[in-house]
Amino acid sequence: MRKLLFQNIRVIDSNASSDTFKDVLVGGATIVGVDKPFSITNSNFQIVEHPKNSILMPGIIDLRTESKDPGETHTDNLETLLRSAAKGGVTSLVCLPNTSPVIDESSIVHSLAKRSESFNLSKLLIYGAASIGLDDEKMSELGLLAKSGVVGFTNAHKPIYNPLLMKRVLSYSQMFNLPVIQHADIPELSSNTEATESEISTRLGLRGVPSITEAMLIERDLRLVKLTGGKYHVSHISTKEGLSAIEKGKNDGLNVSCDTSPPYMILNDFSLINYDTRFKLSPPLRSEEDRLSIVEALSNGLIDAISSDHSPQNRDTKLLTFAQSKSGSLGLETLLSSTLSLVNAKNISLKRAVELLTSGPSSILNLNGSKISKGYSADFIIIDLNKSWIAKGEEMLSLSSNSCFEKFPMQGKVLSCWKDGRKIY
């Protein structure tokens, strides 16, 4: 097979010495050479053209997406999910187990993995259900799920709330060195709520959940993590209080990590003033103070990764009143640009943004990758930092169009996406 040469391109990854112009040579599914510009010459290769100001960075690894397939394929299917991922520069994505049927058995993992491979697009990774049918009572066959290749255990959009189940899952999962992924919430406080409890929810007459519910569950969990020694990860963290709980856990030396998602970095609950159901999310949008603490934690390293929290919702379910409509927003195609908006606002460096999207999530999942170095998989993307575009749900590749960034001006775009040396977008 002919090798591909990306000549004299700006390369950024989490290596301390990156962000210089290099030649990158790809042979088959692997990066076979990285060297100074124009130094790779005596080889049989094809030069891949790229615009002058483009950047080559590792493919994005997305810790949290929702697959509507199997179960609700009129809302989204596996192929459109994977095509959205490729368009968004995501070369590996993890889907939640809240499909129908629930991913609580290895046969479902095998079937989904096999189908996803048939598209030759991004790599679909899978979280197994922590409890059978996500019932929060009986532990799933974590061992068999692990053998079938799941990369973590979770109750998806519901918390692992039962303390006995959480204790068991944190203990048992250590045999497989896999993380337990938590959606930190207190159901009794959040059921039937529509927004974060605040002056804004009061003015709008929306039922509010106090923002401290996130920290309440994290604080409980950390005691169980300390007791069991398990590996614990909080998804889409969104509050200042939640972050202080994580900080304490990390300072105590516990095996704890967290990610956040673009809505919590960019939006606050003021967005709800017109009852636009695109902004109905779970967790709900928080205060500006919370948002600022999220941005700070992205910069200072407390947050380990940014996930898309991609959640396609059928148009019907968003045409209802705010109380009746479902939570969730598309996120794959806006993940890179929304992260870059923090770079443009000088909140984080470009290198930090790349880390949060690649090596950060990679290390949470124990994946060995996310480097533009010889011997690593050729999973990378070419991006244009300056390209401006407008986010439009209708133009996204998902079968649904519920983007909370609808009509937002975006800067920075994926030009091409490469998985195992093949161009998938």
Add this chain to the structure above:
Amino acid sequence: MNSFNYGFDNIHLIGIEGLKQNLITKLLERAVFFNSQKRNKKNQILKDCLVINLFFENSTRTKASFEIAAKSMSADILNISVSTSSIKKGETLIDTASTLNAMHPDFLILRHPNSGAAEMLSKHVQCSIINAGDGRHEHPTQALLDAAVIKEKKGKLEGLKIAICGDILNSRVARSNIHLLTAMGAIVNVIAPPTLIPVGIEKMGVNVFHDLNLGLKSIDIIMILRLQNERMIGSETPSKREYYDLFGINEENIKLANKDVFIMHPGPMNRGVEIDSLLADNNERSLISAQVEMGVSVRMACLEMLKLSRDKIFK
């Protein structure tokens, strides 16, 4: 009848929040004028207009009030009550409203259990939406009629001390009244147990009291809200008798207020829960009947105001 200039350029009435003080003054002035007219003589303001009452929640007085207001202005009116069971048949609010919109009504009066329902509909239809109560958000015509009654009785709103007592958390009436009364310069106390006070309410310009005796001090008007006791007992408040003991308004505790205090209630009342039965029937204190009467007049003013906006915009 002379035409009246409200100076309003919106075709919908969704809430009190954001309405200008002089607009509120004009609406109240006009309502008082309509209230002074004989009811048996119809005017022609809404001649050839179609008004649809679309109520997704039970209502007696508000629905009747809009119907009488529309009829006394010579409009045609159609009442549609959507029981909860037929919502469950699957038609969405937008589909229902679009269907009705296709029949070219001029006004759609909407009551819905979800906050934001009226605002949402206003973006999908060409007719004027009047919010007759959306979830816990707003009930603008109730606040306007309350203010019109107060103004008629006290001659002013500015500087009056008004207590709103009861379920502030779940009440759209409380929110609309707070917006209106604070905008007009009244001093507003809200009185309720902490479980029925929503977060951040003080930022809407009110004083919060959990002690009835303190909250009623030198008050000119007590607005009593209905306790939704079918839903709340054992959750936000332990029992009816405890609620009455701590927050029930009666002949005894109104003595803490100004001696010429009036009491108001948007109805329906729970006698012996939030209000003592004797007090409810005390015609010297109670403005409850005046509220109902003014309700029709205020709704006439609102319909007229929006009709004038429509004529201006769609001319």
